Amino acid sequence: METRLFQRLTTNQIIQHLVLTVTFLILIATGMPQKFPHLPYSRPLFALFGGPEIAPVIHRICGILSLLLGVYHFAYLLCRWIAEGWNPFKNFFSRLKTGDLALCPSAKDGKDIADKFRYFFGVNKEPPALKKWAYAEKIDYLAVIFGTIMIGTTGVCLLFREFVMSVMPWWWMTVCITIHSYEAFLATVFIFTFHFYNVHFVPESFPMIKAWITGKMTEEEMIHERKMWYDEIIAKEKREGGRI
Amino acid sequence: MLILKEKGGEVLNKKTFIKYLFTLFALASVCKHQSYAAADPDGCMVCHDHPGFVRMNEKGIKRDFYIEEDIFITRSVHGNVRCVDCHTYIMEGGEPKVPHQPLIKEKVHCNSVCHSIIEPSRADTPSDKKYFSHENVYNAYKESVHGMADREIAPEKQDKDAPYCIYCHSENPVYEKVGSEITPIIDFQLKRCNGCHKDNYSARFLRHTKHRFDPKTMRTKYQVVQLCVECHGNDDMMKNHKLSSAPVKEYEKTFHYKMVYHGGERWAGCVDCHTKVNYPMDPNRPSGGGSGIHEMLSDKKGKHGYESSAVYITEGSHLRKDKDNLVKTCSVDICHPKAKESKSFARSIAHIDTRDYLGLTIVSEVYFWLVYVVLAFALVMITLDLLRKILGPSKKGV
Numbered sequence: 001m002e003t004r005l006f007q008r009l010t011t012n013q014i015i016q017h018l019v020l021t022v023t024f025l026i027l028i029a030t031g032m033p034q035k036f037p038h039l040p041y042s043r044p045l046f047a048l049f050g051g052p053e054i055a056p057v058i059h060r061i062c063g064i065l066s067l068l069l070g071v072y073h074f075a076y077l078l079c080r081w082i083a084e085g086w087n088p089f090k091n092f093f094s095r096l097k098t099g100d101l102a103l104c105p106s107a108k109d110g111k112d113i114a115d116k117f118r119y120f121f122g123v124n125k126e127p128p129a130l131k132k133w134a135y136a137e138k139i140d141y142l143a144v145i146f147g148t149i150m151i152g153t154t155g156v157c158l159l160f161r162e163f164v165m166s167v168m169p170w171w172w173m174t175v176c177i178t179i180h181s182y183e184a185f186l187a188t189v190f191i192f193t194f195h196f197y198n199v200h201f202v203p204e205s206f207p208m209i210k211a212w213i214t215g216k217m218t219e220e221e222m223i224h225e226r227k228m229w230y231d232e233i234i235a236k237e238k239r240e241g242g243r244i
Numbered sequence: 245m246l247i248l249k250e251k252g253g254e255v256l257n258k259k260t261f262i263k264y265l266f267t268l269f270a271l272a273s274v275c276k277h278q279s280y281a282a283a284d285p286d287g288c289m290v291c292h293d294h295p296g297f298v299r300m301n302e303k304g305i306k307r308d309f310y311i312e313e314d315i316f317i318t319r320s321v322h323g324n325v326r327c328v329d330c331h332t333y334i335m336e337g338g339e340p341k342v343p344h345q346p347l348i349k350e351k352v353h354c355n356s357v358c359h360s361i362i363e364p365s366r367a368d369t370p371s372d373k374k375y376f377s378h379e380n381v382y383n384a385y386k387e388s389v390h391g392m393a394d395r396e397i398a399p400e401k402q403d404k405d406a407p408y409c410i411y412c413h414s415e416n417p418v419y420e421k422v423g424s425e426i427t428p429i430i431d432f433q434l435k436r437c438n439g440c441h442k443d444n445y446s447a448r449f450l451r452h453t454k455h456r457f458d459p460k461t462m463r464t465k466y467q468v469v470q471l472c473v474e475c476h477g478n479d480d481m482m483k484n485h486k487l488s489s490a491p492v493k494e495y496e497k498t499f500h501y502k503m504v505y506h507g508g509e510r511w512a513g514c515v516d517c518h519t520k521v522n523y524p525m526d527p528n529r530p531s532g533g534g535s536g537i538h539e540m541l542s543d544k545k546g547k548h549g550y551e552s553s554a555v556y557i558t559e560g561s562h563l564r565k566d567k568d569n570l571v572k573t574c575s576v577d578i579c580h581p582k583a584k585e586s587k588s589f590a591r592s593i594a595h596i597d598t599r600d601y602l603g604l605t606i607v608s609e610v611y612f613w614l615v616y617v618v619l620a621f622a623l624v625m626i627t628l629d630l631l632r633k634i635l636g637p638s639k640k641g642v
Contacts, residue, residue: 033502033506034499034502037501037502037505037506038505042506043506043507046506047506047507051506051507051508052503052506052507052508052510052511053508053510055506056503117628119632119637119638120628120629120631120632121628122638123638124638125637125638126637161589162580162582162583162586162589163582165583165586165588165589165592166583166585166586166588166589168588169588170587170588170589170591170592171592171601171603171604172588172592173588173589173592174592174604175603175604175607177499178604178607178608178611179607179611182608182611182612182614182615183611185615186611186614186615186618189615189618189619189622190618190622193619193622193623193626194621194622194625194626197622197625197626197629201626202629203630203633204633
């Protein structure tokens, strides 16, 4: 029997995520040897990207691409909202409670985290039933938004340092360097622990959840991981008749 | 009786054989010495060319007086210099006295006149037949903040921590000794030269300068930085001289250091900012032009009657007093020419101690702890999730 597939990501979203992944990994590979030059892997890794003459240039190019991706993503959201007639303020508070605000944090996310900890400690038999976008994805998403803004802004200041410092006080450069390097390190730590575990190292999905490449989830995955979203889809199909 | 036969069938007895051996040995010695006869007209190598030539001094320290011909004579840039040109105390009445007084380290001066025999006497050298001396560089060194190890000063007044010439140019383990790295001289590089110049002259001349450009032997900018850090990163030594090692630690956080660490030569090392090496040559300087690293001056302005070191930082504090000097240093044409009008830029780029500024400290500390909090959160979630998966769903749960 053919396994039913559910659309998790559109093609546009898959490409955006791929660009983000590639630029992020290259930024880490060219940036971490600068933050931690004395580590054993730093010199060979930096040399792999062309050494001090070329690796910083690659770093800046990928940084600019990340910023452009951020701008594109904002434009993409705007276009979708306009095309779908989406009104972010309609029934705002009720949707905030039920978690129907796409990737915006909601009260349901707090409840899901609490239920998850209850499940960890054996209070609940089952993990919380999750919607399409749950607390893990929202944390990831908001971390990327915040990180891109912080790292991108400080990165642009570092790129045009002479101009920026002609208008800013002397301590601004030190602040930029501190925020840029620490925020990047924070993002790296977060992505390689929390995000990578949820996508790659969860035992039932090892070596990886394929949705980030195919954009699809199987019915079994849906029932296991996104029960509430699955139930919503089935209920809507029953109301309207036929498959969504 | 030892019987030997030679051509013609005559028998050699033992005595004659030994004479033959001695002659062969003497010939071999002479032939061996032939390779440096021109550089050692005083015959110093007759004694100093023996690996077992050691002596224990009164303090029980073993002194090795063996000079390796292969390193010093053949490959060192000083291989052509007459021994007594540097070891001047050996001379008595204009002639070297053999046997001579024991070597006293402090009596060797790097500002001796040398090349006293080679260039004038060789018909095939293109040099100007003048004597050579490191005098200009030595004068700059004497005037510099490191000049307190100058051996012309009385020993009790010398600063034992200050580096003398050989600290940087041979003794320091950071550096590869020039002679210890074989610079391959490719035959075809010298074929055209060897058509006129004889006796290995071309190879020696090429090696004299090539070691400074050959990536295998040239000092990298990082090696120079390491050399400075040997002393300036030493907390105790800096305290003894009422200085701080904090600038070294702060420099290691800068982009300049990181690029230099990764092998970059275009980024600022210590010498680029703390000397005038990137400035145009100036005949008013003690070096008579430019000698860069040897002109490192004290930060006390006006000590020697002219403009102080390129970067002027008040000793004992982390304030930048002479911002104009800083701007000039940063905005040299090969570095940040666009920063000519920006005092903020110059002040921000230099290695400052962030502990002196509360705002910067707060930013650093917030992020430092944020990393730990995020990492702890992630690890806790992962660990608990894995444990639950291993243990299975709780049977007693709701």
